[in-house]
Amino acid sequence: MTKLKKLVIFGVGLIGGSFALAARKAGIVDRIVGVGRNPENLNRALASGVIDEASHDVASALKGAELVLIAVPVAQTSRVMTQIEPHLEAQTVITDAGSTKQDVLAVAYTYLARHISRFVPAHPIAGAEQSGVGAANGGLYQDRNVVITPLPQTDPRAVEVVTAVWQACGARVSRMTPEKHDEILATISHLPHVLAYALMDEVANSSNAEELMFYAGTGFRDFTRIAGSLPEMWRDICLANRETLLRQMEAYEAELGKMRKLLADGDGPGLEQLFTNARNARNRMVEGKA
Amino acid sequence: MTKLKKLVIFGVGLIGGSFALAARKAGIVDRIVGVGRNPENLNRALASGVIDEASHDVASALKGAELVLIAVPVAQTSRVMTQIEPHLEAQTVITDAGSTKQDVLAVAYTYLARHISRFVPAHPIAGAEQSGVGAANGGLYQDRNVVITPLPQTDPRAVEVVTAVWQACGARVSRMTPEKHDEILATISHLPHVLAYALMDEVANSSNAEELMFYAGTGFRDFTRIAGSLPEMWRDICLANRETLLRQMEAYEAELGKMRKLLADGDGPGLEQLFTNARNARNRMVEGKA
Structure with missing residues (x-):
């Protein structure tokens, strides 16, 4: 150039x-x-x-x-x-x-x-x-x-x-296209931010918040890392991509509902299959980036 | 000793x-x-x-x-x-x-x-x-x-x-007490594992799974790290702590519902306040461990 x-x-x-x-x-x-x-x-x-x-x-x-x-x-x-x-x-x-x-x-x-x-x-x-x-x-x-x-x-x-x-x-x-961009980013970025903020907000509002955080290990720490992001910035991103994010939050809640049903039913094979499917995808992702 | x-x-x-x-x-x-x-x-x-x-x-x-x-x-x-x-x-x-x-x-x-x-x-x-x-x-x-x-x-x-x-x-x-242990661990470990597995399962089941994972950044990677955990082990942990985990999944879904309402209402200050509360807690946690 x-x-x-x-x-x-x-x-x-x-x-x-x-x-x-x-x-x-x-x-x-x-x-x-x-x-x-x-x-x-x-x-x-x-x-x-x-x-x-x-x-x-x-x-x-x-x-x-x-x-x-x-x-x-x-x-x-x-x-x-x-x-x-x-x-x-x-x-x-x-x-x-x-x-x-x-x-x-x-x-x-x-x-x-x-x-x-x-x-x-x-x-x-x-x-x-x-x-x-x-x-x-x-x-x-x-x-x-x-x-x-x-x-x-x-x-x-x-x-x-x-x-x-x-x-x-x-x-x-x-x-x-801009539409596709916002759809993809909602899934891989906006939704996880919202999920991490939600868990951290819940912990913060617990009567034993300090105790919970005291016992939190590295898994919790990595999971919530993005909840350390700038609130103003993420307020704006969420509002800017509101419709898409709302739709994806609903889809995620449905996914959680599915998992909660497996757990309520004591469906061990079902849970294991879901976890395995998730784990395989993640391993594929990490290998793809290595 | x-x-x-x-x-x-x-x-x-x-x-x-x-x-x-x-x-x-x-x-x-x-x-x-x-x-x-x-x-x-x-x-x-x-x-x-x-x-x-x-x-x-x-x-x-x-x-x-x-x-x-x-x-x-x-x-x-x-x-x-x-x-x-x-x-x-x-x-x-x-x-x-x-x-x-x-x-x-x-x-x-x-x-x-x-x-x-x-x-x-x-x-x-x-x-x-x-x-x-x-x-x-x-x-x-x-x-x-x-x-x-x-x-x-x-x-x-x-x-x-x-x-x-x-x-x-x-x-x-x-x-x-064992009860308190299982309650605390459900919040800081079992629930986040389930949440990470859920997101990764959702991505894996998407028609454009490979594309989503291609664009995923470090935030997504850290958030889903625990979805790389052993499925059999986490199946057993979830089943062993079923009642507590079910209760906490419901509480988390309620938290997500609260956040979704803020977003649907376009309530910028409300979202920012929630994100800030979460972020402050996380910063406190990280400083406490430093």
């Missing part, structure tokens, strides 16, 4: 900061400009060399930009799109890193209508409970999946740019 | 083998005899020095034994108790390592009635998805909790022996 002269990142946190570090390491960009609402975080990004310039003026930040990455919490996407819309130039490709895609697209149709052909929605499936530029690292996307959900009207050149940039950061890029 | 002259372990797998290694490392035992139904595993334990003798004769194995550890799958406990009952000597203390305690006690009342005052039910809260003596390691119990559930009629000397041995292996020993 041709080296980018100017990359502008809105939101230089874990995701945006790691992208900056990876892009620089890959040697695919000359100048990285960071824009953000938290001056302390932005100064830290500048001081640590994650970005070359901390800008507080959107118009000048966007001048000559070839790529804009919106890496703010999903609920702030419309605000950023409104800010950038008047200043986007004809060559500027826009992408995002939001965990849900149908809602981002809905917002883009409203606030980026004139530039929609150069907007490539993307979701790097990487992250952590940590946040802020201090947690950023240039290897975060190595061998991780990035899903892009281009529209029929998306400019193929814009898709190429975003694909090439993520690949240079070490990621595997695949394409699907 | 006085050094044990003879320790007999029924079931030299991960749990029994790790106990043997830890006890030897602590220098609290002269001779360790292993008994088991799997000759290959037992020979391996002997060859690798985990045990000093592999015995196929229960009577001679128990001669002069000061401590017997039953570390077989819970469903085999009654068989082992029946085997050992006629050969137990007056000085022999008996303990187990089962994940549930009320059912083990019920079995002990039936099959170890004459020796019940020297039976100290115990549960080391440590383990892994791995099994067999090949996975055994002498550090498995370091800083882990071991819960013992003595009865009113349990000989205090027997309790002391079992406590001292586990402490020598690096564990923290605490006491509670």
Whole structure:
């Protein structure tokens, strides 16, 4: 790919900061400009060399930009799109890193209508409970999946740019529809987060919460790790993917009901078969990633 | 504590083998005899020095034994108790390592009635998805909790022996009633296992199972780690703790219902509050263990 002269990142946190570090390491960009609402975080990004310039003026930040990455919490996407819309130039490709895609697209149709052909929605499936530029690292996307959900009207050149940039950061890029993305992510990410939060909330509300946590072993700890994720972020993700997630929560409750019936019936073979089916799938998954 | 002259372990797998290694490392035992139904595993334990003798004769194995550890799958406990009952000597203390305690006690009342005052039910809260003596390691119990559930009629000397041995292996020993043990373990262990198996079973049964697993990230992987546990073992644990687990599954489904209502209502503040409550508890738990 041709080296980018100017990359502008809105939101230089874990995701945006790691992208900056990876892009620089890959040697695919000359100048990285960071824009953000938290001056302390932005100064830290500048001081640590994650970005070359901390800008507080959107118009000048966007001048000559070839790529804009919106890496703010999903609920702030419309605000950023409104800010950038008047200043986007004809060559500027826009992408995002939001965990849900149908809602981002809905917002883009409203606030980026004139530039929609150069907007490539993307979701790097990487992250952590940590946040802020201090947690950023240039290897975060190595061998991780990035899903892009281009529209029929998306400019193929814009898709190429975003694909090439993520690949240079070490990621595997695949394409699907926004609907399919949100469906898949509900199952493998949003639902497990909700389930872990639910168990941890239940424990927290128990009269013997401290005792329960005292005896919890490594299994419980791993199971609930994602309940350490940022509440604001997951509130927004759940709301953004509400219909799909509600449907999947119902399906999961039905699955639990099935298992509860096996247990109530004392159906040992049935339980063992279900556990074996689950275990085999998990082993297949882990081997597939090894 | 006085050094044990003879320790007999029924079931030299991960749990029994790790106990043997830890006890030897602590220098609290002269001779360790292993008994088991799997000759290959037992020979391996002997060859690798985990045990000093592999015995196929229960009577001679128990001669002069000061401590017997039953570390077989819970469903085999009654068989082992029946085997050992006629050969137990007056000085022999008996303990187990089962994940549930009320059912083990019920079995002990039936099959170890004459020796019940020297039976100290115990549960080391440590383990892994791995099994067999090949996975055994002498550090498995370091800083882990071991819960013992003595009865009113349990000989205090027997309790002391079992406590001292586990402490020598690096564990923290605490006491509670069998009912309380099973209640606590249902919440922090049995329920999460069932939840992880349920999600993994659902994914496995999806028409796009391979695709879902392809996109699954580290969060999903950690959440489902315990779904890699042995199906037979967890079938038995679930059945052994059936009533308590059923009650807790219902409570969890009610918790999910509460969360689903918040989501259906689009109640952002409510979701955030629940997530925050869960996250705070988890952070407290992790800090407590650090």
